Amino acid sequence: MSESDPAAPGELATAPVAPPAADPFAELHAGFDDMFNNTVRIPGQDxxxxxxxxxxxxxxxxxxxxxxxxxxxxxxxxxxxxxxxxxxxxxxxxxxxxxxxxxxxxxxxxxxxxxxxxxxxxxxxxxxxxxxxxxxxHSDGVKYLGSHYPGRGGISETDMQRFVLRLPWNAKLEAPRIRVDWERAAMQQALDLGLRMGRSVLLCPINNSAKRFPQIFWDTVAARLIERGYMVFTNMGGLNEFNGIANMPIPGTTAVSLPIEQVIPFAHLAGRMITGGNGMSFLTMLGSWKTFRITQILPTTKDASFTTSSMGARSKHPSREASLISAFQYLSPELCIDAPLSEFLLPFDESDDEMVRLARVVADEDTSDPSYIERRECNGKRYIDEHAGWLRELTTAPEQAPGG
Incomplete structure (x- = not known):
């Protein structure tokens, strides 16, 4: 064999085949099978x-x-x-x-x-x-179509849920039913605490879903509202060592511990609710009572990268954070129709002086401040107004549940 001839192939070595690894969850999953078969499923019914x-x-x-x-x-x-x-x-x-x-x-x-x-x-x-x-x-990139590129449509959080549940795009969101006995319990709490109907504000600083604003922010919000003649409450419902601020209730406010089912009727009696972005604020908007003002405050950071182009909003917003798409105007615009809603995007890590200023902006609902969120279409009109016709068809009116 000449040097240019290929070498004869050698014998192929075969690696030993390892036995299949035991499923570390096999026993756990077998227990789940028993649970679903014996406790969850309804015999004979799909x-x-x-x-x-x-x-x-x-x-x-x-x-x-x-x-x-x-x-x-x-x-x-x-x-x-x-x-x-x-x-x-x-x-x-x-x-x-x-x-x-x-x-x-x-x-x-x-x-x-x-x-x-x-x-x-x-x-x-x-x-x-x-x-x-x-x-x-990692679907935030899809939802950013709506916030970064007005005119391209995009997809909201509620549309994402319709998609994964294989529902039509016009599937309606049903409002929760608030039972009469829950309303009565909220009314009793209000009477016991001396709530002034329509002249009170419920503050909700507890948050399990997003960055919390510092104590000085909430203290200033409360002080400003009291200065303007409102009675102010701090909702203590669901408080634990991880989700609140240092001093609870907020100084100068009245503590109220509201279970989930009483938040909407209590806010209705108060007249206004100020809350961070979380599941409770979503449930409250879903309630569609529209009889009290909701102010949602969303956290960003002062070091975020900003842009003023192609954002579909009137003010500067972070270009690489999910904060903006947590605003109801992007998250679930169908819930914003006729809703007395104001939303603000605020740095949670600003100086004390700036936090005081922003707190007064929120307390006063100052829509002229750059922190105020207002989603707009390419033609400059408010997105919610421009699309009210089809958005209105995506929700059902609230229906009171029977008491019990």
Missing amino acids: AWIILCGYNIGETSEFCALADAFVQQHGHGIILLVRPAHVAVARMYGHRFLKVLVLQDDIMQAVLRSNYIPQDRFEINKPMSACWIDRGFR
């Missing part, structure tokens, strides 16, 4: 098994689309929720075959142990209701 295992907002969002889901896909729904969200499920109890409560650790194990395939959409099999678990954890 049903969608839906888990709502995240925050109030995601649970409320699915519940609001439950009627549309059944109309589109048939059959009924068995709903599984966390203990903290039982009240939300009760607001929509008429839409489910049954509602079960899973303790938080069990819920998280079901959702985070690969027990549910990401692309599952199958009756009689457990599914997550949240788009995060359905391949859209």
